[in-house]
Amino acid sequence: MAKIPVVDDLIKKNLHGLSVHYGRLVMKVYLRITLLVFGKASPYLIRGIYRSVTGNKEARIKEFLEGTKIWAEDVLKITKTKLIVFNQIDVPQKGHMIFLNHVNEMDFPYDCYVIRKPFLANQVIKKAWFAYWWMVAMGSQVFDNSKAMSVAVSVKNLIEGLKTTSYIVYPEGKNTYSEEILPLKKGMVKIAFDQKIPVFVALKSGVTTYQNYQKGNVVGYLGLGSHDPTDFSSWEEFQTYLYNLMHTKKLELDALTEQERTKLN
Incomplete structure (x- = not known):
């Protein structure tokens, strides 16, 4: 993107100390949508609009999910990124929350590409009208x-939605701007536990x-399977288990990803 002083000043104010170069990349990636x-x-x-008009909800969702793949492939191309899925990630078609670490603005297209499931998002997404739509x-x-x-209405809608799909959830509750797994928020863990x-x-x-x-980045993904909250006596125990699992396996994934990055240098 061309350097525009006013835009660069806006980026500095909204990216919490991150570089203007990163901010320009984020703008480029999202403007290309x-x-x-x-x-x-x-x-x-x-096709998605047609499926919507004809009342075929599942087919509509499938078309729009497939459309996000085009965006991710575009991001991979313009950043010359190597994306590696280190094991077979068999995401359950329905009935599951999918817990995934949330890093920064750049992970959304890749999550769409690798996981290929809808999101359980917070209300902040409503401010970005096109992304929200x-x-x-x-x-x-x-x-x-x-x-x-x-909350009660949202839980009811979630339970209904899980009858036909699974949802991506960011249990840390925010962009971490870090490779470290932060403590998991109570909300989604407790809902998973209470609703089994x-x-x-x-x-x-x-x-x-x-x-x-x-440019020239390497991004790695790793699946860790399904975990049943009924195996635990409390939501706190389930929360601790999930955090420890994510923390330990993240270190292993970091090492694998770094090995691949080293090969490119």
Whole structure:
């Protein structure tokens, strides 16, 4: 992207000390969505709208999920990134929460590409109207935890949605801008435990490298299988188990990803 002082100042204010170069990359990646929607991804858009008009919800979701693959492939190309899935990630088709670490703005297209499932997002996504529209079209739900009543409605909608799909959840609750796994928030872990929703765990590594350089990156993914909350006596025990699992396996994934990065140098 061309250097525009006003834009660069805005980036500095909103990226919490991260480089302007990283901010420009994020803007480029997300601005390209519109170009792709009316370009290479337009067949998915057209078919998705048609499926929506004809009332075929599952087919509509499938089309929009497939459309996100075009975006991820575009990001891989413009950043010359090597994406590696180190084991077979068999994401359950329905009935599961998919716990995945959340790093920064660059992980969303890759999560769409590798996991290929809708998201259980917080209300912040509503501020990005186009991203919000596409996420809803691909079957994602917005979890409203602002009031007790809205939480109850969101849980009800989640249970209903799980009858036909599984949802990606970021249990750390925010962008970490770090390769370290942060403590998991109570909310989603407790809901999984209380509602007896099995949790499929996956991890990614290498996404923080975009914060330092914007081309020639290596990103790795690892699946850790499904975990049943009914095997635990409390949500706190389940939370501790999941955190320890993610923390330990993340170190292993970091080492594997670094080995692949070294091969490129």
